[in-house]
Amino acid sequence: MAKRTSTKKKPEPKPDPALLRFSRGLRRYLWRSVAAVLLVVAVAVLLGRVVNPPTTAYMFGESRRLGGVDHQWVPMSGIAPVMARAVVAAEDANFCEHWGFDVAAIKLAIAEGSNRGASTLSQQTVKNVYLWHGRSWFRKALEAGITPLVEAVWPKRRILEVYLNVAEFGEGIFGVEAAARHYFGVGPEALSERQASQLAAVLPSPKTRSASRPTGFLQRRAAQIRSGAATIDADGRAACFQS
Numbered sequence: 001m002a003k004r005t006s007t008k009k010k011p012e013p014k015p016d017p018a019l020l021r022f023s024r025g026l027r028r029y030l031w032r033s034v035a036a037v038l039l040v041v042a043v044a045v046l047l048g049r050v051v052n053p054p055t056t057a058y059m060f061g062e063s064r065r066l067g068g069v070d071h072q073w074v075p076m077s078g079i080a081p082v083m084a085r086a087v088v089a090a091e092d093a094n095f096c097e098h099w100g101f102d103v104a105a106i107k108l109a110i111a112e113g114s115n116r117g118a119s120t121l122s123q124q125t126v127k128n129v130y131l132w133h134g135r136s137w138f139r140k141a142l143e144a145g146i147t148p149l150v151e152a153v154w155p156k157r158r159i160l161e162v163y164l165n166v167a168e169f170g171e172g173i174f175g176v177e178a179a180a181r182h183y184f185g186v187g188p189e190a191l192s193e194r195q196a197s198q199l200a201a202v203l204p205s206p207k208t209r210s211a212s213r214p215t216g217f218l219q220r221r222a223a224q225i226r227s228g229a230a231t232i233d234a235d236g237r238a239a240c241f242q243s
Helices: 019-048 057-066 083-090 103-112 121-128 137-153 156-167 176-184 193-202 216-235
Strands: 168-170
Touching: 019 121, 019 137, 057 176, 083 156, 083 193, 083 216, 103 121, 103 156, 121 137, 121 156, 156 176, 168 193, 176 193, 193 216
Parallel strands: none
Antiparallel strands: none
């Protein structure tokens, strides 16, 4: 008689209760940590709508390196309109038309194999105020996550005001107030079209360009910026930040 083979399955081992408790606790900890980070970011963005940042991570680092920086906050009402238009024309001509990301500029940059022109003023403001300088994917991911929140909470005029006050215009020179007085000996409310365009022209490379001693290239770039500023003023693309 053939030997019968048992088909009864062995019972699966029960999971370790201690391991289950650890796994559940770890998940709760991770979710709470994520929620806490999101809450901190949301509160920081809400405060940023009305509270002027006294410094930034990059400004703090430069202050330690140089032994101090030149920086003084000035409200948008104390900045010449030509300066605001010049910066928008130079850095983000479609500032009033996008929600934080200029898709058309991104597509053009990809087609040209460059990232120049793809970063909006909103993204630059987020980077300057809430993050740090660098090209890591992690920082870019944080920037991409915070930018839409800033766009949703801050008016466009506020975004531009903050940018103009924290942007680097030269080594140790931060904000349009310090830049106007350093390069031209005038307050930001008294800047001429030429002066404003030359200040805007140094923004991509503030440590190697001088607004008061412009090279031929910078003079040509400033002329392009003046033309662009006049264009966005005429076609309505400056309406969101002009009172």
